[in-house]
Amino acid sequence: MLIDSYDRVVDYLRVSVTERCNFRCQYCMPEKPFSWVPKENLLSFEELFLFMKIAIDEGVKKIRITGGEPLLREDLDKFIKMIYDYEPNIDLAMTTNAFLLKGTAQRLKDAGLKRINVSIDTLKPKIAQKIAQKDVLKNVLEGVDEALRVGLKVKANMVPMKSLNADEIIDVLRYCKERDISVRFIEYMQNSFASKEIEGLKSAELLDILRAKYEFSDDGFDGSSPSHYYTMSDGYRFGIIEPYEDDFCKQCNRIRLTAEGNLIPCLYFDEAMSISKAIKAGDIKAAGEVLREVVRTKPEKNRWGGDEGEISSRAFYETGG
Template sequence: MTHKEPGLQDRFGRQFSYLRLSITDVCNFRCSYCLPDGYQKQSGPEPLQLDEIQRLLAVFAQLGTRKVRITGGEPSVRKDLTEIIQLAANTDGIDQVALTTNGYKLAENIAAWHAAGLQQLNVSIDSLDAERFQQITGYSHLARIIEGIDQALALGLKVKVNAVLLKGFDQTELALFENWLKQTPVSVRFIELMQTGDQPVFFSEHHVRGEAIRQQLLDNGWSLRPRQPHDGPALEFSHPDYQGRFGLIMPYSKDFCSSCNRLRISSLGKLHLCLFGDQGHDLRQLLDGSHTSDELAAELQHLLGIKSETHYLHAGETGAMRHFAMLGG
């Protein structure tokens, strides 16, 4: 296969240059909106191994993928995470390597991850109030996570912080984040809670619309920034008096899916055309070394042809998504 292969494009003209690669569905936190009872281990195959990941990334890169985000579950539970980062960074054609983590092992590992080629970091922090953080996640590690973020910034990494909007988020919470961004050059993205198969009642009781936060940011002098290549779905806001930025991810907003530029691979090698699609399409049998790169590329092109134009969250359809640890959001 040559680099003249057409890029990954669906029938609606959307180009897919961004791959989210889950390497485990295990998580060591108990977030109320995801795994309130903790991770429940199930019998089944092991997650993708290094040789499988290498074959997969090589073909995606040859088909135009330029950014890879390593996700979980919590990816740092894998002992070979540093090797996976290095493998992605050394894949010809991949320009950006990012990681999404809960930050539990960040302080002790960020130097090694950076040396392996990590450029961007997303850390989940749903509150800067230590008590509320513990209520949401089940753990009291906020200070330790902030320490890891400070180390990442000192190394020159681009850092984003993800905060799921939940009932109880108010002006006090927003002020805590604003105060932090005065001197901290990170992007805090508020994400609307999305309904999954495991938590329809929790969703109905805790969902908060992002539009109110958007108006508060505009009222406080924040300005909407133009989109950049490979950007995700977040609306980003900046302010001349702040080193950091805010973002809003609102999957229930009109035309949310029109800017979709990402595909997802589960830890077991299934291609998910949408976070809330009905099923994953198994690619693992094409990664065992007995199939050519052309075969995998042809299958990817075929599957893009059946991608839907939009999700159906508005209709309450969550597809096969039981909880976010399955695909890392």
């Protein structure tokens, strides 16, 4: 079992298989050129899988595949099947922008993937194009439909932004509710790679908008999830992720691995330790020591909150958020 210095059990690993992305979203990396890390710098799926086995043996119970956009990496379903075959009971999920999902959902499900998270920031094609800097909405919604058809459980994420999509909060919730998709509204996380024009909505503003249309009760936090949950009178449940609140990090149980082998203890911070050399040498003992050290030094909380309202220099496209 992996336990950090604040007595939090760390049993959730987010694995970025690529930093490449086919979107250039305003809140992530709107000005980054379309480039990629040389293939030789990336861990192969076999090398990533070797570390997955170490992590699972150490107590990791949930693995989420992320990017960039993970579906840009060829043969992703084969990597998923490696993990599933090793531990069928692992909670195996993926975060995707869904642009390529229509043609891959069945293969992913057959390989052992159980759940996906998809960003649905708008239901308007022109706004989607403005956010992603690409005409994307038709493909995204078709991908969501296909994922539901093949039996994948789907969650949706929305980042409400003033002057962009804040007027669609009710519409996105209704879209998700009609399809039995759980939606989480995410407060915009300030980072140095995002557009300087973005102004996000705080949770109190979100709740005021939702309360004008619906009645709901406050459920608080659910285990180690970062979402603050609410239940509507008909039983539908939605969440709000509030990284600026003091209790956001209180139950954090996750660490992140980049495609190049950097193991990161916190989404906010740049600090990382590399497992690449140990994994490429097949040195399981050394890789396990790095894992335990990263967990041991995991910080208590991020620095988005407080009086300063600091901006993170973390490149989210390397860690999948």
